[in-house]
Amino acid sequence: MATDIKTELADLSVIEYMYSDPLLKDCGASKEEMTKLLESMGFKEGAPANTTQKVGTLSGGWRMKLALSRAMLLKADILLLDEPTNHLDAYNVKWVETYLQSLTNVTAIMVSHDSGLLTRVCNNIIEITDMKLKYFRGNLEQFVELNPEAKCYFELSEKGKIDFNFPKPGPLPGISSKGKAILKMTNITFTYPGVAKPQLNHVSVQVSLSSRVACVGENGAGKSTMIKLLTGELEPDKGSGDVWKHPNCRVGYIAQHAFHHIEKHLDETANDYIRWRYANGGDREATVKVTSIATPAEIKKMEEKFECPFKQDDDSIVKRKVTVERLTEKRRENKKEKTTEYEVVFKEMTGNHFVERELLCKNGWEKMLKNLDEKIALRATQFARPLTKENVQKHLADVGLAAEFSTHMRMASLSGGQKVKVVLASALWTQPHILILDEPTNYLDRESLGALARAIRAFEGGVVMITHNSQFCDNLCPVVWHLQNNTLDVKGDAEWMAEAARQKIVVDVVEESDMVDRFGNTVEITKKKTYSKKELKQKKLRRLKRLKETGEDYDSEEDL
Numbered sequence: 001m002a003t004d005i006k007t008e009l010a011d012l013s014v015i016e017y018m019y020s021d022p023l024l025k026d027c028g029a030s031k032e033e034m035t036k037l038l039e040s041m042g043f044k045e046g047a048p049a050n051t052t053q054k055v056g057t058l059s060g061g062w063r064m065k066l067a068l069s070r071a072m073l074l075k076a077d078i079l080l081l082d083e084p085t086n087h088l089d090a091y092n093v094k095w096v097e098t099y100l101q102s103l104t105n106v107t108a109i110m111v112s113h114d115s116g117l118l119t120r121v122c123n124n125i126i127e128i129t130d131m132k133l134k135y136f137r138g139n140l141e142q143f144v145e146l147n148p149e150a151k152c153y154f155e156l157s158e159k160g161k162i163d164f165n166f167p168k169p170g171p172l173p174g175i176s177s178k179g180k181a182i183l184k185m186t187n188i189t190f191t192y193p194g195v196a197k198p199q200l201n202h203v204s205v206q207v208s209l210s211s212r213v214a215c216v217g218e219n220g221a222g223k224s225t226m227i228k229l230l231t232g233e234l235e236p237d238k239g240s241g242d243v244w245k246h247p248n249c250r251v252g253y254i255a256q257h258a259f260h261h262i263e264k265h266l267d268e269t270a271n272d273y274i275r276w277r278y279a280n281g282g283d284r285e286a287t288v289k290v291t292s293i294a295t296p297a298e299i300k301k302m303e304e305k306f307e308c309p310f311k312q313d314d315d316s317i318v319k320r321k322v323t324v325e326r327l328t329e330k331r332r333e334n335k336k337e338k339t340t341e342y343e344v345v346f347k348e349m350t351g352n353h354f355v356e357r358e359l360l361c362k363n364g365w366e367k368m369l370k371n372l373d374e375k376i377a378l379r380a381t382q383f384a385r386p387l388t389k390e391n392v393q394k395h396l397a398d399v400g401l402a403a404e405f406s407t408h409m410r411m412a413s414l415s416g417g418q419k420v421k422v423v424l425a426s427a428l429w430t431q432p433h434i435l436i437l438d439e440p441t442n443y444l445d446r447e448s449l450g451a452l453a454r455a456i457r458a459f460e461g462g463v464v465m466i467t468h469n470s471q472f473c474d475n476l477c478p479v480v481w482h483l484q485n486n487t488l489d490v491k492g493d494a495e496w497m498a499e500a501a502r503q504k505i506v507v508d509v510v511e512e513s514d515m516v517d518r519f520g521n522t523v524e525i526t527k528k529k530t531y532s533k534k535e536l537k538q539k540k541l542r543r544l545k546r547l548k549e550t551g552e553d554y555d556s557e558e559d560l
């Protein structure tokens with residue numbers, strides 16, 4: 001049983017998807033029988049999902065219920081279930097357990113890391129150890145009593161055999177406190193096309209470098225929708241509030257259906273995929289965001305002339321009507337005016353000119369500026385870590401994927417847990433300030449879950465995660481976003497939030513790391529030291545003295 005939906009079937013409605021299944025036709029299942037069963041599973045009008053909805057738009061929980069419905073109609077003698085509780089909320093997990101317990105004439109063989117499910121449902125346990133199968137009659141609780149060492153399969157340990165190491169995100173201009181918001185949305189309302197009722201209503205949230213947030217709610221409550229609004233995959237309703245992100249902030253995102261990131265690259269290695277994705281200084285997956293694509297109306301607006309002020313040599317201001325030809329990859333902060341300016345090439349004038357962001361946004365260039373901000377933020381990570389095969393291999397090893405699997409094996413041959421690690425490594429390559437994880441615990445064994453939990457605790461950026469794993473959530477997240485009835489309730493530890501606001505960002509003056517350049521040579525990268533005004537003046541005097549005495553224009557080996 002699987003929840004993956006093939007791309008060519010994603011546009012079919014739920015009932016069409018079921019009726020087009022050749023196996024169900026061979027079993028003699030009628031359309032009426034399918035409809036009746038789907039309605040009993042909750043696919044009906046007024047519910048978060050119905051039989052006329054496209055399967056490609058279903059949340060992970062509803063996809064799992066669809067897969068279970070299909071399995072029930074097959075009337076199988078042997079039912080194979082691979083992580084049947086993935087994506088499901090507590091209510092639906094209970095339903096799965098009750099259904100499996102009711103199967104008196106069916107053999108159910110399941111792979112699961114859900115200890116509650118294995119304890120309440122199973123009467124036989126098969127342990128794989130040293131490439132051999134060991135059989136035990138009884139449930140998981142009884143098995144662990146006789147084999148205490150097996151308890152580690154289902155616990156989040158403080159120490160483990162493997163460790164994940166997340167990269168440091170680095171500083172952000174203007175952000176001196178870890179509690180200051182760098183990503184937020186204010187008063188957002190969102191309605192899916194063709195649906196009368198909003199999926200989200202007046203939602204406001206914010207994320208900082210110290211955030212550890214769990215987003216919880218029933219299947220179909222709108223958790224993934226809210227995350228897609230935060231990351232720019234969806235746009236809020238017109239007239240609604242806005243989503244804001246610090247221009248230099250990098251966001252790493254793992255979608256709910258994590259494998260969609262790599263489904264078109266399964267014939268490649270994980271190493272090849274990451275180097276393809278971030279080639280040419282950008283993220284090729286980011287271009288599909290709705291908020292990155294200009295509409296025809298915006299394109300027309302960008303082609304129109306507008307009045308732009310220009311400063312003359314005598315400091316007077318002259319306004320001219322101009323048309324933007326292109327934006328260059330350059331941005332600067334005008335500290336005197338407290339504004340952000342971008343370098344622009346005009347069709348009517350020679351040379352490059354700096355123009356205020358507000359004026360460019362007013363004339364239709366807002367999405368292009370966001371794309372440029374993304375490129376500039378990504379470029380900041382490239383000097384210290386070139387996109388080479390060796391560096392990517394080392395990066396994949398930091399999330400528990402050895403070279404054997406990351407560089408020498410196609411992704412189609414990897415297990416579900418290994419594919420999740422590939423997607424996690426891809427999201428972390430940009431050294432993100434915010435990491436957003438939609439159901440990150442799916443497919444990971446307990447050893448990897450423990451490593452993920454320890455890495456999240458040590459991570460110097462913010463983390464937002466959607467999860468139905470209460471143990472994982474309780475251990476890591478002092479703040480909870482609870483979605484219910486299309487509205488959001490933020491619950492948090494007030495003392496923790498106050499402490500986060502007081503935390504100051506400490507940036508190492510010198511950080512050394514061995515990296516590999518594009519020629520395969522190991523190089524030592526050292527971050528440049530910052531100096532006070534007094535020290536800068538002393539450096540300048542020493543440099544002038546050296547220039548006068550030797551003709552060499554540098555102060556120290558660091559300058560070289």
